[in-house]
Amino acid sequence: MSRTAERNPEVRQLLERKYRHGFVTDIESDTLPPGLDEDVIRVISARKEEPEFLLDWRLRAYRYWREAQEPSWAKLNIPPIDYQAISYYSAPGAAKDAPKSLDEVDPRLLETYDKLGIPLHERARLAGVAVDAVFDSVSVATTFKSRLAEAGVIFCPFSEAVREHPELVRKYLGSVVPYRDNYFAALNSAVFTDGSFVYIPKNTRCPMELSTYFRINEQNTGQFERTLIVAEEGSEVSYLEGCTAPMRDENQLHAAVVELVALKDARIKYSTVQNWYPGDEEGRGGIYNFVTKRGDCRGENSAISWTQVEAGSAITWKYPSCILRGDNSTGEFYSVAVTNNFQQADTGTKMIHIGRNTSSNILSKGISAGHAQNTYRGLVKVFPRAEGARNRTQCDSLLIGRDCGAHTFPHMDIAHPRAVVEHEATTSRISEDQLFYCRQRGLDEEDAVNLIVNGFCKQVFNMLPMEFAVEAQALMNVSLEGAIG
């Protein structure tokens, strides 16, 4: 903390207010002791009353993971993680008494989500957004279930889907991200505890936005959630996830997997506002966010669009990708990644063009301040049979201050001679002219920076559902507090 902050309680308050979601909910929880072996996996699977096939799959994933190596290719400085010091299961209250409806949810939990600005009571909820709330390892409430059921849409905690719709889970789980995909996907496959499951039936447009809020509460736990969205032929869905965690001095691990399947003529829009605790100004604490997200445009004319606003986490390692398998399918990736203090982000996307006339669009905005390092890493791959493939990539980086870094690694692997692939990249410092112009009109330096940065991100924010665009903008301002001066 700066000297000004030590002397001035108001400045100190401002700094400490930075991460607004840093509180801990004091609630009784059922938490497994730290450590990971096959028995732990058996316990998790048993608590969730899982069918045999899932336990087998988990164990295969675990055995693979045990032999695998942590990836080291990212431009990240990752301190060694002690996987045996983490608890792999934590549920509020006793696991077997899971709430059946909102009325049974512990009021302290509802209060937690109220504090986060996510009221779970349906009447208080923004019209048209259904919410699934995941607290540590367990989903605690899903709203608007009945209205969704009328449309035939399934939106429920993953563990419930395993019990109620095992055939769907079995068919699609791991079909986009196999457990052998990478180290963290393997770990997730072995130990994932909950997450959301979405199924949109044929020719159905999901009647409302779906969203999941992830919250890590317990100390020394990891959160390993798994999301699976299946959009049947001609269906359409927009889904949003948000994430927060308490402020702690230790690092906490979050390794999620998200799989999207879009069949013929289906469209999936997936938006993320990631605000895990980023650590303090000295780089102590914060979430390690190792996430595998991938969408499979399996059918003709299908479309998958990723929009992400990555503001939190000490380390972010994620590459939401699209496999453009169906002819005429399209993939989009719109990203804002902001890093301040000692945060590190290595993020980007992969667009895999397999089908004919497939197209993809990548727009990445990286903002780096303090001592942060921000990397865009992308792959555009065009297969020999992908006649008519097109990609457009634009990566813009904005630097605030002298001690931060921005890096761009755009890989291209083009096997079709007539593919059209465009790449444009810019790196700039926040312009003195722009800052001075705003200040001359009366804005203080911090507001001026926020204004300019929000303008820089505008094209991406425009892709978010409106309520969340406002949230994203506010989040950017909080993330960059203290970035100047």
Add this chain to the structure above:
Amino acid sequence: MSAPLLDIRELRVRVEEKEILSGLSLEVRVGEVHAIMGPNGAGKSTLAQTLAGRDGYEVTGGSVLMEGEDLLEMSPEERACKGLFLGFQYPVEIPGVSNMYLLRSAVNAQRKAAGQEEINAAAFLKQARGEAARLKLKPELLKRGVNEGFSGGEKKRNEILQLAVLQPRLAVLDETDSGLDIDALKVVAAGIRALRDGQRAFVLITHYERILNLISPDRVHVLAGGRIARTGGAELVSELEASGYEAFLPAAA
């Protein structure tokens, strides 16, 4: 008599180790319009930037008071909130930040500094649209990014729009007339005249007679060699137009 709105005494300013202003003095009272003319490189823009508090303009001597307060001690935004407005010679583009959003943020920042509540959004919009119409600015430019893709003339008119909405005590307009065609010049001049209401003062920095014919300043100054070399009334403008600045240039140049 009350303190002048702007009181510059013996101001010395260096830019990159080179002295540009060498003892400039100027007094501006409420209600007055001053024109500052002079050859290229005389220090006109340096004066404007220094008054607004731009980094890199190092004051090595003299003083600047605004309504009796030391302007040089203030940050750029404090000066703006005190009522100093700079019309930029080259207004910068800020992509993605809507023109109206910046202007409303500016109005609210200045109101906050004055201890006032935020402006009512509808009232603001009505005011801004009205002023834009008077300045013949296309309504879509209000929604576009600040100066993003504006023509030169549109950028200058946008500066006058901000001036009209912010209603500053002291407006320093740095070559606002450059690059305007006759019609645009008339619109801009009319915008300035409309604000000439005895509540504020203007310092117009210009190369040309034509805007001054439309505005008729109270005082005209020639800035040469880093100081005010001559001061007169509006008649000085036509004299300069006839004789040029040669008389003010250093003999050995």
